[in-house]
Each structure stands twice: as C-alpha cells, then as structure tokens.
C-alpha cells in the first residue's frame with residue numbers, strides 16, 4: 178500500500194462511511210416527550226444533543242454550556258502560529274438551535290441526582306436522561322508556581338484558550354520557548370508534539386535564535402513515537418530538543434525559571450500543560466474521582482443509570498479524542514432512543530473510534546486511527562491502532578477534510 182495514502186483511506190472509511198451520523202441512527206425513530214439534558218457544548222455534548230433530537234421524535238433537549246459558540250482544538254495550532262484565522266475555528270450554535278435544541282448559556286453548578294435536576298445560576302433543568310461531556314480541567318496544583326504564573330504561561334488545550342497562547346508567542350521576547358507534555362492520560366496524545374514542531378517551524382521561518390525545549394514527563398511517547406521522533410530528527414535536528422522523563426518541580430514566572438528533576442532552565446516564553454482530570458462536575462456529582470467511572474459499551478455512569486458520561490472526562494484506555502467524543506454522542510443517543518422505545522436486547526460490542534491528526538510542518542501531518550471493541554468476557558477494551566509510519570501531505574489534506582466534515586456535523 179502507498180504509505181502516504183493511509184490517512185485518506187482512514188478518513189474515507191471512517192468519517193464518510195460511518196462516523197457521519199445519519200446512517201447510524203436507526204430508521205425507526207423513538208417517540209416520546211423525554212427530557213434529555215446535556216452538559217458541555219464541545220465535541221461530545223454537541224454530538225449527543227443533535228443526535229438525541231434526530232433519534233427521538235419530540236425529545237426535549239437542553240444543552241447547558243456557558244459559551245455561545247464552539248471553538249475547535251483540532252487545527253488550533255495553525256491559529257496559534259498565525260496561519261489560520263480564529264473565525265475559521267469558531268462556530269455559533271445556530272444550527273443546533275434550528276434543530277430544536279434549547280441552549281442554556283450557563284455553567285452547570287450541581288446535579289441533584291435524586292430529583293434528576295441540573296442546577297445552573299438561574300435555572301433548574303429537569304431531565305429523564307443526562308449526558309455529561311464536560312471535557313477536562315488542569316491539575317494546577319501538580320506544578321508549584323503554576324497557578325500564580327498562569328496568566329503568563331497559558332496552556333491552550335481547551336477551547337478559546339488558544340488566543341492567550343497566540344498572544345504569548347507574538348510577544349516572544351527571544352530566548353528559548355519551553356513547552357511540556359503532561360503525564361498520560363491527557364487530551365489528544367499527539368497534540369503536544371505537534372505544537373512543539375509547528376512552533377519550531379515558526380521560529381525557523383522567522384530566523385529567530387533560540388530553541389524549542391519540550392519537557393516530557395512520559396518515559397515514552399504515548400502513541401506514534403517512531404513517526405514523531407523521525408519527524409523531529411529530520412525537520413528540527415538543532416531547533417527542537419525533546420527531553421523525556423522530565424518532571425517539572427516548580428515554575429517561577431517572575432524570574433522565568435523552571436526547576437526540573439534534571440536541572441534548572443530559563444525561558445523567553447513558556448506554555449506548560451499540567452496533568453489533567455475530568456471537568457469538576459463529574460466529581461461534585463459523585464460520578465468519579467479523577468475521571469468519570471462508566472460501564473462499557475454504553476458509557477453509562479457506574480453510579481447512576483440515568484447519566485451517561487462521554488468524551489475526555491471518561492476514565493478508560495480509549496484515547497481522549499474529539500472524534501471519539503463525537504461518535505460516543507451518537508452511541509449514547511442511540512442507547513437513550515432504545516430505552517425510550519422500550520427496545521431491549523444485547524448491547525453489542527462496538528465502541529467509538531478515535532481519529533487524530535498532528536501536523537509537523539504546515540503541510541505535512543501524521544494520522545492515527547484507533548478502533549475499539551468491548552470484550553464482555555475479559556471486561557476490557559480491545560484496541561487496534563493504525564498509525565502513519567511517516568508524516569506526509571495526504572494526511573495533512575485528510576486532516577483538513579476531516580475537520581470540515583466533522584465541524585459541519587457538530588455545528589453546521
């Protein structure tokens with residue numbers, strides 16, 4: 178097989194053939210005045226809200242999300258390095274509202290599981306079924322000095338935070354740019370490496386002195402290591418230093434010093450990614466500690482059979498991927514429709530797939546696809562990964578096509 182054509186094949190097979198939702202929704206739709214609340218208007222929540230409306234005639238769907246628009250993390254590195262406009266990644270919720278989803282533009286403050294009500298600042302949203310997709314939050318306390326430094330060391334791994342990273346890069350005063358990779362599990366395992374590469378290229382193109390120094394707590398790159406290491410060595414042999422097994426002990430934004438287990442370094446600009454955990458609503462609702470505990474294959478909370486948790490907030494060996502969150506939204510919409518229609522039967526073993534792309538130059542990327550199934554005998558997830566062995570232009574094109582297609586599905 179032409180190695181470079183693999184991501185396009187993945188894209189066609191996965192995105193066009195199956196992931197684009199309509200064909201997955203059963204032709205015989207459920208009916209009923211069921212109330213479904215969805216917390217979180219990102220990849221998982223938007224998908225779930227839309228697909229519940231498609232799968233159940235008359236469903237009252239309420240999306241609780243403080244933002245009034247969606248901002249895509251995939252492709253956001255192009256915005257950070259000044260090669261994309263923010264508008265090309267930002268989409269209002271108009272399509273969703275046209276579909277009949279009610280949007281409450283507030284945070285969910287607490288969930289009363291006994292009364293089946295989500296409480297926001299001004300509303301109480303009653304539900305029969307609740308889907309949570311609150312994404313991740315940063316464990317700032319894991320890096321002493323980080324909380325105090327935050328304004329000066331933006332992270333940019335959640336929607337809209339990318340504006341601050343771009344501003345920091347534009348104001349780069351010279352010297353080295355220090356980035357980091359958090360310990361697994363974290364959002365989009367290849368994304369921190371993409372960021373390091375494109376910022377190295379950004380420095381190259383401007384003829385800037387200095388290096389990108391990538392501090393990686395993981396002893397191994399979590400996925401696609403050989404492809405990533407080859408790209409770093411070929412493209413940025415002197416510009417990018419990747420140090421593995423490095424723990425950040427303290428950061429001081431005043432003196433611009435980072436203390437690590439392997440020594441102290443100073444930086445011109447830094448963007449560090451702390452360890453991650455599920456959005457706080459998972460913990461306050463008693464649905465998990467660091468991550469939400471769910472049962473597979475249906476993403477039902479282990480603590481409450483009226484609540485589904487999808488997306489990056491879930492604790493599992495599935496990768497934290499927007500594509501996977503999107504497919505999980507369809508998955509739970511189907512499951513809710515089955516319950517509303519009184520359809521029973523075995524759950525099957527299918528789990529959503531993950532597709533991730535990472536760029537290593539503005540025009541060359543790698544694609545990763547992970548298929549998964551639930552093994553009911555071993556009570557475990559089986560994964561099968563396809564990874565581009567080399568970065569290539571087809572993968573970059575596939576990434577652009579994939580994102581346009583999936584954004585249209587989420588918010589078109």
Ligand SMILES: Cc1cc2nc3c(=O)[nH]c(=O)nc-3n(C[C@H](O)[C@H](O)[C@H](O)COP(=O)(O)OP(=O)(O)OC[C@H]3O[C@@H](n4cnc5c(N)ncnc54)[C@H](O)[C@@H]3O)c2cc1C
Nearest residue numbers: 217219220221250284285311312365488489498499500534
């Ligand atoms: C640089 C980068 C590149 C990436 N590339 C890819 C890629 O190529 N492919 C891919 O599949 N994935 C990629 N991802 C990962 C993808 O962005 C995430 O996996 C995806 O966003 C997870 O979706 P989610 O619904 O779990 O969370 P999110 O999309 O983060 O959505 C969570 C939403 O919940 C809201 N929320 C949180 N708490 C509350 C509350 N209490 N009340 C109301 N709302 C709340 C937040 O405001 C947010 O809008 C990338 C990520 C990054 C950072």
